[in-house]
Amino acid sequence: MNKSQLPRKVCPVCMRSFSWRKKWQRDWAQVKYCSKRCAGNKHQTKNEYIHDFAGKKKL
Template sequence: MRRKADLPEKPCRHCGRPMVWRKAWARTWDEVLYCSDRCRTEAKHLRAGSVRGTTSSP
């Protein structure tokens, strides 16, 4: 059996926290980008805001 220290790890794309491999992510580990739903949602809102070009004029 593997120890937790031996499991693969990578940083969350939004907050930078380390994510440790989980059995639920076994098939999609290469596609996992965010550590939580909150990070995924916040990143989505940031991308949407920059795409819309929300600039305020003085």
């Protein structure tokens, strides 16, 4: 299967699109977030998430 044909979802925290991964094959229906970071920030809105991300500096 071509990558463009894989199922896709939109992360409700960062609003980015993400596609199916083999490690999610058993529970794709339950996958909601694109990353552990977004799962940890699930109670924030998109604007709060972007503001927090932009305010932090990389070390």
